[in-house]
Amino acid sequence: MIGNEVATGDSLIHSLDPRVKIVAVCLFSIVVAVSHRFVVLMSAMGLGLSIILLAGVPMRQLVRRLIPVNTFILLLWIFLPFSFEGEPLFSLGPLVGVREGVLYAARISIKSNAIVVVLIALVASTSILTLGHAMHELKAPKKIVHLFFFTCRYVDVIHREYVRLANAVKVRGFRPGTNMHTYKTLAYLVGMLLVRSSDRAQRVNNAMLCRGFRGNLYSLSTFSLKAADVASLILMLALMLALGVLEWTKMA
Template sequence: MIVELAGGDSLIHRLDPRVKIVVVFLFSVVVAVSDRFVVLMWALALSLCIVLVARLPIKELIRRLIPVNMFIVFLWFFLPFTFEGEPLFSVGPLVGTHEGVLYAARISIKSNAIMVVLIVLVASTSILTLGHAMHELRVPKKIVHLFFFTYRYIHVIHREYLRLVNAMKARGFRPGTNMHTYKTYAYLVGMLLVRSSDRAERVRNAMLCRGFRGNLYSLSTFSMKREDVISLILMLALILALGVLEWTKMV
């Protein structure tokens, strides 16, 4: 379930959410297309500096990085052996290549650097503010609506899921590796889909009753303060520096 970390108070928490979104977006794009290790290492260092400034609990940060790194572990199993190049080591008949290892390392650093800044963004801003900031940044209305509704109803659907699971347990259901289990889970997922769609219909009706004509209005207003402008310029300069480092092959 979503646990918000928006509680803390630091420079990053106070920053205008629009600044944060723009910076995270540009940072992610530049890091994703970079290939040089020196750039990637600087990017990772920069993202860790941001974590320090935001004073996030490190434990929580690591916990949230685990799912991404599960994928990356799989990459390390396959990439070194499927890439053509200079042999580096061998496991039985399989030969790991130099290029393959480098490639896997690049992906690991890139995705961790990007995930860390994303986690800081989400952890230092309430979902609500994030949505409104997206709206202010002219993100299409429908995406912002989807974002809000997902946040609002994921809890309701989760509760419905728990209710169904409990009802199954109460009648002695124990999952195993058999047809009965698969069928039951299929029913569970199907039932959740049907219920969600019914729910969506009722929510729409309730909104129509209150005069909904396709517009959601935001009640919050944002204003850029001096520290927002300074942070924005600083971060843009650093991202630009990363970009220059990548494309001019300096250092």
């Protein structure tokens, strides 16, 4: 199934109000994304790691989820050390690695990993539909939240549909290669996927209208702020403020 592992667990992070988690993660991401100083970035990384330890995310899951961001970072490491001018650090044939470039790449690596680690703590401790309800509670536009729910709900259904179509062409002896036949087959497959999806959308819409859908989604669970939620939010705000001050004192 496409999607995250079921968010089970009983750590402190799991039991926090999802609204608090969303606000905290957004705040953290923004503060870290605009920071430059290594002290700030390293403390952010430390904070991120302690949050993820607290959430008890399995190591394997953490590593697997860190792969996409680090592939992109790897691409930058190929170029960045060589595209600055300054104090040479090492050389590879005609290319000279420059101190500033290496520092810049290192800064980006710490930054992205810190942000993504905290994001992983969020998604590993909250189910995706709960996040949708929390966004609604945080007054995100209603249409966006509805769109989010429908997409979440149907990604898996449509993925199964795709697997079915892919199996159907495989059974008929289709072997993908670099040729027109492959491209045409895959294009028709995507087309069929769209046709089936739009049929399904029509049926879902009719079914919802039959059940009296008038543009409101109701959640069975209600959120409530507990003392621990308020305390964590205040702690997070204080820490972010501290990072901000640490970052800003460089400028002054």
